[in-house]
Amino acid sequence: VPNPAPRRSAERSAEEPRWLSSREEAAWRAMALAMHTLPAALELQLQRDSNLSYIEYHTLARLSEEPDHVLRMSELAALTNASQSRLSHLVRRLERRGLIRRQPDPRDGRFVNARLTSRGYAKLVASAPSHVAAVRAFVMDEFSPAELQQLREASERIVARIVASDSVQHPVV
Amino acid sequence: VPNPAPRRSAERSAEEPRWLSSREEAAWRAMALAMHTLPAALELQLQRDSNLSYIEYHTLARLSEEPDHVLRMSELAALTNASQSRLSHLVRRLERRGLIRRQPDPRDGRFVNARLTSRGYAKLVASAPSHVAAVRAFVMDEFSPAELQQLREASERIVARIVASDSVQHPVV
DNA sequence: CAAGATTGATCTGTCAATCTTC
DNA sequence: GAAGATTGACAGATCAATCTTG
Numbered sequence: 001v002p003n004p005a006p007r008r009s010a011e012r013s014a015e016e017p018r019w020l021s022s023r024e025e026a027a028w029r030a031m032a033l034a035m036h037t038l039p040a041a042l043e044l045q046l047q048r049d050s051n052l053s054y055i056e057y058h059t060l061a062r063l064s065e066e067p068d069h070v071l072r073m074s075e076l077a078a079l080t081n082a083s084q085s086r087l088s089h090l091v092r093r094l095e096r097r098g099l100i101r102r103q104p105d106p107r108d109g110r111f112v113n114a115r116l117t118s119r120g121y122a123k124l125v126a127s128a129p130s131h132v133a134a135v136r137a138f139v140m141d142e143f144s145p146a147e148l149q150q151l152r153e154a155s156e157r158i159v160a161r162i163v164a165s166d167s168v169q170h171p172v173v
Numbered sequence: 174v175p176n177p178a179p180r181r182s183a184e185r186s187a188e189e190p191r192w193l194s195s196r197e198e199a200a201w202r203a204m205a206l207a208m209h210t211l212p213a214a215l216e217l218q219l220q221r222d223s224n225l226s227y228i229e230y231h232t233l234a235r236l237s238e239e240p241d242h243v244l245r246m247s248e249l250a251a252l253t254n255a256s257q258s259r260l261s262h263l264v265r266r267l268e269r270r271g272l273i274r275r276q277p278d279p280r281d282g283r284f285v286n287a288r289l290t291s292r293g294y295a296k297l298v299a300s301a302p303s304h305v306a307a308v309r310a311f312v313m314d315e316f317s318p319a320e321l322q323q324l325r326e327a328s329e330r331i332v333a334r335i336v337a338s339d340s341v342q343h344p345v346v
Numbered sequence: 347c348a349a350g351a352t353t354g355a356t357c358t359g360t361c362a363a364t365c366t367t368c
Numbered sequence: 369g370a371a372g373a374t375t376g377a378c379a380g381a382t383c384a385a386t387c388t389t390g
Contacts, residue, residue, distance in 0.1 A: 018305070019305060023318060027322065034328035036254055037254075038208065038335065040341055074350060084350070086381060088351060089353090112350075128190070132193060133190060138331060139334075142331065143330075148196065154320070157316075161312075162210050163210075165311070226358090246372075246374095247372060257372075261374055261375080284367095355383090357380105359378100361379100362378105367371090368370090
């Protein structure tokens with residue numbers, strides 16, 4: 001949906017920027033629409049089927065990948081691309097729901113370990129099938145393995161560019 | 174960053190879902206990371222350089238594309254993929270900043286016309302170059318025309334799938 | 347005092363009314 | 369009464385402190 005430029009008939013500034021060609025603009029609009037629509041659809045699916053937001057789901061999922069279902073808050077924040085503050089608020093809510101438990105690291109009290117509870121793990125196991133089905137339905141089943149590989153590479157190139165530009169703190173995963 | 178499934182060693186449910194293969198999962202993680210990173214980088218750029226959010230920028234941009242820089246609130250909401258409520262709040266803030274003015278349609282008082290002020294248009298003209306430069310730097314300049322065309326088609330296929338699944342209200346653009 | 351974590355204030359978006367106009 | 373638009377209450381995210389531990 002986005003259109004980054006005012007009409008090209010707009011006044012010429014000192015250093016005329018390189019506007020997007022109509023092909024580029026069409027490509028960009030399509031990409032921007034997809035980047036809006038897909039996350040929204042996944043949020044909706046998770047909320048409807050599992051009463052979880054996307055980031056809540058992935059917080060549980062990340063913990064479930066650890067040997068003991070435990071991660072330090074700071075590591076969990078990095079892995080979920082959340083700020084520490086955001087994660088702290090988020091985990092507080094998940095803790096209230098009994099899905100996660102926090103306790104200070106016994107070895108170093110500066111760290112706090114977030115651990116998936118058995119209820120939290122059960123919640124994840126119950127939520128995963130419909131979410132994976134949605135990812136398949138919206139994306140995976142539409143593309144051939146070769147196309148998926150291309151999409152992966154394109155995605156990686158975009159992220160690499162952003163990271164290289166230092167516009168954003170480096171993502172961890 | 175997303176990992177949609179708990180470890181594959183998780184219990185088998187009645188109807189075992191089709192988990193993602195490792196290739197699929199890698200592709201999905203890369204795409205999900207890009208879908209997170211790119212919008213965040215653009216938000217950051219707009220906020221830093223122009224003190225506008227992404228949706229605020231596009232609200233101004235959409236209006237600027239209309240002959241008289243005017244759109245009904247409902248049309249503007251559809252074009253920016255915002256709910257009427259969200260847009261109403263948003264435009265109220267932009268109106269406070271003097272970038273947009275609202276007035277009821279003289280012909281039919283049920284409609285409200287949002288009009289870009291001259292300050293609003295000047296703001297957009299001042300903001301566009303750096304934003305377009307960011308879109309180029311992060312995406313357009315990385316890909317060949319053929320690759321951009323592929324990305325466009327892939328994006329359109331994803332959106333079409335989501336729309337077909339009726340998971341979400343139909344986007345207008 | 348530096349890093350990890352949390353907190354509280356504020357801002358934005360959502361949801362469920364409500365209001366207005368035709 | 370239906371459609372467009374707004375409103376207010378609430379939920380979630382951000383930002384700038386603040387607190388704690390080593």
